[in-house]
Amino acid sequence: MIDLNFLSYEFMRNALLAGLAAAALCGIIGIYVILNRIVFISDGIAHAAFGGIGLGYFLGYDPLAFGIGSAVLTAIGIGLTSSRARVSEDTAIGVFMATGMALGIMLLTLSQGYARDLYGYLFGNILAVTESDVLLILLLTSVILALVFLFYKELLLLSFDPQYAQAIGLPVSSLRLMLLAMVAFSVVVLIKVVGIIMVIALLTIPGAISRRHMKSLPSIMAGSIILGVLFVIIGLLISYDLDVPSGAAIILTAAVAFFLSTLLSR
Amino acid sequence: MMERMPETKEKILSITDLWVRQSGHVVLESINLELFAGDFLGIIGPNGGGKSTLLKAILGLINPDRGEIAIFGLPPAKALSRIGYVPQKTVFDRSFPVKAQDVVLMGRYSRVGLLHRYGKEDRDLALEALKAVGMEDRAEREIGELSGGEQQRVFVARSLVSDPDLLLLDEPTAGIDSAQQTEFYELLSHLNCHLGKAIIMVSHDLTAVSTYVSKIACLNQRLYYHGSPELSNEDIEKAYGCPVEMIAHGTPHRVLREHD
Numbered sequence: 001m002i003d004l005n006f007l008s009y010e011f012m013r014n015a016l017l018a019g020l021a022a023a024a025l026c027g028i029i030g031i032y033v034i035l036n037r038i039v040f041i042s043d044g045i046a047h048a049a050f051g052g053i054g055l056g057y058f059l060g061y062d063p064l065a066f067g068i069g070s071a072v073l074t075a076i077g078i079g080l081t082s083s084r085a086r087v088s089e090d091t092a093i094g095v096f097m098a099t100g101m102a103l104g105i106m107l108l109t110l111s112q113g114y115a116r117d118l119y120g121y122l123f124g125n126i127l128a129v130t131e132s133d134v135l136l137i138l139l140l141t142s143v144i145l146a147l148v149f150l151f152y153k154e155l156l157l158l159s160f161d162p163q164y165a166q167a168i169g170l171p172v173s174s175l176r177l178m179l180l181a182m183v184a185f186s187v188v189v190l191i192k193v194v195g196i197i198m199v200i201a202l203l204t205i206p207g208a209i210s211r212r213h214m215k216s217l218p219s220i221m222a223g224s225i226i227l228g229v230l231f232v233i234i235g236l237l238i239s240y241d242l243d244v245p246s247g248a249a250i251i252l253t254a255a256v257a258f259f260l261s262t263l264l265s266r
Numbered sequence: 267m268m269e270r271m272p273e274t275k276e277k278i279l280s281i282t283d284l285w286v287r288q289s290g291h292v293v294l295e296s297i298n299l300e301l302f303a304g305d306f307l308g309i310i311g312p313n314g315g316g317k318s319t320l321l322k323a324i325l326g327l328i329n330p331d332r333g334e335i336a337i338f339g340l341p342p343a344k345a346l347s348r349i350g351y352v353p354q355k356t357v358f359d360r361s362f363p364v365k366a367q368d369v370v371l372m373g374r375y376s377r378v379g380l381l382h383r384y385g386k387e388d389r390d391l392a393l394e395a396l397k398a399v400g401m402e403d404r405a406e407r408e409i410g411e412l413s414g415g416e417q418q419r420v421f422v423a424r425s426l427v428s429d430p431d432l433l434l435l436d437e438p439t440a441g442i443d444s445a446q447q448t449e450f451y452e453l454l455s456h457l458n459c460h461l462g463k464a465i466i467m468v469s470h471d472l473t474a475v476s477t478y479v480s481k482i483a484c485l486n487q488r489l490y491y492h493g494s495p496e497l498s499n500e501d502i503e504k505a506y507g508c509p510v511e512m513i514a515h516g517t518p519h520r521v522l523r524e525h526d
Contacts, residue, residue, distance in 0.1 A: 001304070035359065035362065151370060151381070153375070153378075153383065154375075154380065154381075154382065156368075156372070156374060157372050158363070159362075160354055160358055160362055160364060160369070160372065161353075161357075161358055161372075163353050163356075163357075164351065164353050164356065164372075164424075165372075165375075166323075167326060167327060167351045167353065168346060168351065168373070168375055168376045168428075169326045169343070169346040169347075169375070169376050170375060173382075211361070211363065215363060215408065216363055216364075216365075217363050217364070220363055
């Protein structure tokens with residue numbers, strides 16, 4: 001039986017709060033990632049964030065803050081590179097992604113004795129989320145939700161038909177940079193929950209399932225948030241019960257739901 | 267070079283000595299064009315002749331290397347709300363979760379502006395625009411569920427909803443079956459005659475263009491234009507770089523003049 005006393009532990013409450021914030025982010029940002037076809041970019045940003053995390057460790061500052069910094073810089077870098085069109089976007093992402101990972105691994109190794117944390121960042125360790133992490137995560141989540149609320153109309157135009165949007169005067173490149181920055185913030189939150197390697201799954205699976213069953217954008221987002229919350233809670237319970245890594249448990253829950261939904265909607 | 271229009275007609279667009287170079291190549295060379303209220307100009311020409319580039323320059327999406335574009339005397343960036351644009355084959359995800367009326371509402375952006383929300387007036391105008399293109403019963407349908415011709419009508423409604431004086435259409439009938447194409451051209455004719463919208467339509471469909479437009483121009487780097495619905499054989503040959511045989515409907519317009 002599942003032990004419901006787990007909420008009496010502070011680390012479990014932190015984990016749950018971080019997980020719920022992550023679910024809300026996935027539900028909303030994930031939809032834009034899918035609709036704008038920036039899945040690969042988002043994955044690239046997640047991997048590049050690792051460079052910043054490594055640097056934070058090496059210098060002895062908050063790794064998460066440095067992770068945010070490098071994720072946002074990468075998002076802007078990719079956005080600018082692709083709009084200047086000298087290098088193709090794919091190539092830019094590939095380069096940023098690998099450079100970030102290499103930098104992260106090197107710097108973490110140089111900062112002796114952090115092997116366990118390395119594992120945590122790669123595969124997620126939601127149970128290690130601290131109270132200050134939770135505060136940062138809640139802050140990021142509220143900023144992103146506020147931006148989506150303010151720019152809902154503009155983001156819809158951008159996602160549906162950027163060529164037309166530009167022709168009628170929408171600041172398309174600035175908005176795209178804003179979207180990429182929002183993805184960067186979300187990705188850093190998600191790294192805490194499921195780890196760099198699996199970020200992209202949590203970002204896309206709830207949206208992909210919800211999209212199959214819902215019609216309008218707000219209802220797809222709502223459905224996606226609900227699914228995200230379910231995946232996080234079920235994954236956490238499994239993780240707590242079987243003593244397996246939380247990231248893997250959450251992602252496997254999501255993956256099972258995805259395959260079930262694919263089979264059932266046939 | 268250009269035929270003078272009666273003084274009473276408002277000048278909508280004037281292009282003087284426009285040059286556009288892209289990655290080292292001259293795409294548009296010394297383009298001169300004037301458009302007046304009520305005009306329906308068809309621009310034909312070979313692929314790569316600069317048709318889309320010209321429209322993009324009019325929309326201010328491309329900065330000309332030389333020359334000037336004025337829309338109601340204003341530079342393109344300041345006249346965007348007076349232009350309705352129907353892009354060449356809108357590429358979108360067919361399962362994109364928006365209804366036809368939401369797509370039309372997007373056209374209100376140029377009037378509503380950044381950060382403001384669409385109001386009831388905008389929604390009413392969107393429905394009105396759908397009515398104008400005969401798509402009011404499709405308002406609640408997902409855009410991806412509509413046929414190619416219906417989608418194109420919705421995109422025309424989207425361009426109409428900001429109440430523009432000038433419509434720019436880039437190959438609007440590409441990918442639509444011929445029955446729907448005819449209906450589509452009739453719709454444009456209606457918008458031009460009854461709602462008084464000036465129209466510039468880029469197309470490579472010579473026959474259709476000649477039937478519906480009031481003026482025709484041929485673009486292949488340079489613009490061959492006489493301000494009439496007829497083009498001379500030489501114009502077309504110059505533009506296409508080889509003799510072009512055309513079969514035109516006799517009425518109401520002809521592409522070819524009677525041979526001497």
